[in-house]
Amino acid sequence: MSSIPSDLKYLDSHEWARLESDGTVTVGISDHAQGSLGDLVFVEVPEVGKTLAKGGAAAVVESVKAASDVYSPISGEVIAANEALGASPELVNQDPYGAGWLFKVKPSNAGELEQLLDAPAYEKVVEAAH
Amino acid sequence: MPFIPHTETDVKEMLAAIGAPAIDALFDEIPAELRIQSLAGIPEALTEMEIGRLMQERAQRDGRPLNSIGAGAYEHHIPAAVWAIVTRGEFYSAYTPYQAEASQGTLQLLYEYQTMMASLTGMQVSNASLYDGASALAEASLMAVRAHRKSKSARILVPAAVNPTYLQVARAIAEGQKLNFDVLPYEPGVGTTSAASLDSYRGQDITAVVIQQPNFFGLLEDVDAITDWAHANGALVIAVVNPLSLAILKPPGEWGAKGVDIVVGEGQPLGVPLSSGGPYFGFMTTRLEHVRQMPGRIIGRTVDLDGKPGFTLTLQAREQHIRRSKATSNICTNQGLLVTAATIHMSLLGATGLERVAATCQQRTRELIGALTKIKGVKLAFDGPRFHEAVLQLDRNVGEVLEALAQRGVIGGYDLSQQYPELGNALLVCATETRTSEDIAAYAKALNEVM
Numbered sequence: 288m289s290s291i292p293s294d295l296k297y298l299d300s301h302e303w304a305r306l307e308s309d310g311t312v313t314v315g316i317s318d319h320a321q322g323s324l325g326d327l328v329f330v331e332v333p334e335v336g337k338t339l340a341k342g343g344a345a346a347v348v349e350s351v352k353a354a355s356d357v358y359s360p361i362s363g364e365v366i367a368a369n370e371a372l373g374a375s376p377e378l379v380n381q382d383p384y385g386a387g388w389l390f391k392v393k394p395s396n397a398g399e400l401e402q403l404l405d406a407p408a409y410e411k412v413v414e415a416a417h
Numbered sequence: 418m419p420f421i422p423h424t425e426t427d428v429k430e431m432l433a434a435i436g437a438p439a440i441d442a443l444f445d446e447i448p449a450e451l452r453i454q455s456l457a458g459i460p461e462a463l464t465e466m467e468i469g470r471l472m473q474e475r476a477q478r479d480g481r482p483l484n485s486i487g488a489g490a491y492e493h494h495i496p497a498a499v500w501a502i503v504t505r506g507e508f509y510s511a512y513t514p515y516q517a518e519a520s521q522g523t524l525q526l527l528y529e530y531q532t533m534m535a536s537l538t539g540m541q542v543s544n545a546s547l548y549d550g551a552s553a554l555a556e557a558s559l560m561a562v563r564a565h566r567k568s569k570s571a572r573i574l575v576p577a578a579v580n581p582t583y584l585q586v587a588r589a590i591a592e593g594q595k596l597n598f599d600v601l602p603y604e605p606g607v608g609t610t611s612a613a614s615l616d617s618y619r620g621q622d623i624t625a626v627v628i629q630q631p632n633f634f635g636l637l638e639d640v641d642a643i644t645d646w647a648h649a650n651g652a653l654v655i656a657v658v659n660p661l662s663l664a665i666l667k668p669p670g671e672w673g674a675k676g677v678d679i680v681v682g683e684g685q686p687l688g689v690p691l692s693s694g695g696p697y698f699g700f701m702t703t704r705l706e707h708v709r710q711m712p713g714r715i716i717g718r719t720v721d722l723d724g725k726p727g728f729t730l731t732l733q734a735r736e737q738h739i740r741r742s743k744a745t746s747n748i749c750t751n752q753g754l755l756v757t758a759a760t761i762h763m764s765l766l767g768a769t770g771l772e773r774v775a776a777t778c779q780q781r782t783r784e785l786i787g788a789l790t791k792i793k794g795v796k797l798a799f800d801g802p803r804f805h806e807a808v809l810q811l812d813r814n815v816g817e818v819l820e821a822l823a824q825r826g827v828i829g830g831y832d833l834s835q836q837y838p839e840l841g842n843a844l845l846v847c848a849t850e851t852r853t854s855e856d857i858a859a860y861a862k863a864l865n866e867v868m
C-alpha cells in the first residue's frame with residue numbers, strides 16, 4: 288500500500304500539493320505515481336517565473352519505461368524548482384513527499400486548493416486503479 | 418528479418434477487437450477535403466524488367482560527363498568494398514530493424530557510426546542519423562528552441578551564405594511551428610559572415626545562431642568569433658558542416674571558447690554516391706546536456722542478464738511511440754542503409770585516409786581555380802581561405818555558358834545567379850580528389866572555347 292499523507296491535497300492524475308505557512312504551495316508526485324513509473328532517470332522541472340494554469344502541464348518525469356507530464360494542481364507563478372533532481376532524479380522515488388518535491392508555486396487563487404482531492408478521496412482513486 | 422503482412426483474417430479480427438467497421442474509418446479524423454480522392458496521374462505499375470530498361474535508358478541520356486558541380490552533394494571515390502558489404506542481406510534494408518534480440522549487428526553498426534560522428538564533430542553524442550542535411554537543419558532549429566528554455570523568441574539567425582536550399586527546407590518545416598529565421602548578410606567582396614554584422618542583434622533575444630563551415634561559397638567562416646558572439650549574447654550555436662572537411666578543419670566541438678551546441682550536416686560525402694539528389698542522409702551530434710531534446714534514434718551499449726555486452730535503443734522516452742504528440746520529433750526511422758555505407762566507408766579510410774581525401778580535394782580545387790582564372794572573362798569572386806569550392810565571376814550569362822559546356826560533356830558548376838543575383842554572373846565550382854590534372858585541363862579547354 289502506498290503512502291498518502293493526510294495533510295496534502297491531490298489531483299486524480301497523481302500530483303500532490305502542500306500549502307506552506309508562507310502561503311506558497313509545494314508540488315510533487317505521489318508515492319503511488321513514483322511506484323508505478325519505476326526508477327526515474329530524468330525530471331524536467333518548470334522554469335522559475337513561469338505562470339502555470341491549474342491542470343496545465345508543468346513538468347515531465349521520465350522513467351526507464353515512460354515519460355509523463357506532471358500537471359499543476361494550482362494556478363500561479365513558479366517561485367522555485369527542485370534543481371537537485373537534475374543530478375538525482377531518484378530523490379522522487381526515495382522521498383516523493385520530501386526531498387523529491389518538484390516545484391513551488393505562488394498561487395494566484397488559493398481557493399483552488401479546495402477543489403483538490405483530500406487524502407481519503409485520492410486513496411479511492413488509487414484503489415480504483417488497481 | 419522477414420516481413421509478414423497481415424492476412425485479411427488478421428485485419429478483420431483486429432478491426433473487430435477495436436470495434437471499427439473498416440480501415441477507412443480509422444482515418445475519419447482527417448477532414449475529407451484533405452484526403453486524396455484519386456491517384457490519377459500516377460501511371461500503372463511496371464514490371465522489374467520494364468523498370469530496369471526505363472532506368473537504363475534514362476541513365477544513358479546523362480552520359481558520363483566531367484563533373485565540377487558541388488553545392489551540397491559531392492563526387493568522391495567510394496572503395497568497392499563499401500557497397501559490396503552494404504548490399505549483404507544482413508544489412509540490406511532501407512528500414513532499420515531495432516529489435517534488440519534480432520538485430521545486434523545493425524545496432525552495433527549504428528553504435529559505431531554514432532561514435533565516429535561524435536568523434537569527427539568533437540561532440541559528446543550523436544543520433545542514428547536523420548533524413549538529409551537540409552531537414553537536419555530544420556530539426557536542429559526546433560531542437561534549439563526546446564533546449565534553450567530561457568529564450569522566448571524562437572528566433573534563429575542564419576547567414577545568407579548557408580546552403581539556400583537548407584534555409585528553404587528549414588522554413589518549410591519550422592515556420593509553421595512559430596520559428597523565425599533572420600538572414601545575416603555576408604560581407605560583399607569577401608563572401609563570409611562578419612561577426613560585426615551580428616552586432617545589430619546585440620541585446621535581443623536570439624535562440625540560436627547558425628554557422629555553415631565551409632559556407633555555401635566554399636569559404637571558411639570565422640567560426641570562433643561567431644560562436645563566441647552567440648554565446649556571449651545568450652544564443653545557442655548550430656554548426657552546419659561537411660563531415661569530410663572535418664578531417665582537416667577544427668571540429669565544431671572546439672569552435673570558440675566553449676564549442677557549439679548542435680552540429681548537423683549532409684552525410685553524402687561519406688560513401689554515398691551522387692544519385693539525382695538522393696537518397697542521402699543527415700547527421701546530428703550535440704552536447705550530453707541537450708541529449709533529451711535531440712530528435713531521432715540513439716543506440717546505447719549495455720550488458721545483458723549474463724553481463725555480456727550488447728546494443729539497444731536508449732532514451733526512447735523522448736520518442737513518438739511513448740511521448741506521442743509531445744515527442745522531440747517524428748523521425749521514426751533513419752537512413753539505415755546509407756549510414757551503413759558511411760560507417761564502412763569511414764572505417765576503411767580511417768582518420769588518415771579521410772585527411773588525405775580532404776587535403777587532395779582542397780589541392781585540386783586550388784588547381785582548378787588556377788586553370789580557370791587564366792581564361793579571359795573569368796575571375797575569382799572571393800579570395801579567402803577555402804575548402805573545395807570557389808565562386809567564379811564570368812563576363813557573360815552563366816546559364817548559357819553551362820549549356821555550352823554541357824554540349825562538350827562538362828558539367829561546369831552551379832549557377833548562383835538565381836539565388837544570389839547581387840553576385841552577377843556567378844558560378845560555383847568544385848573539384849574533389851576524383852579530378853585529375855587532365856580533367857582540370859579538359860575543363861579549362863572547354864571553358865576557353867565557350868568564353
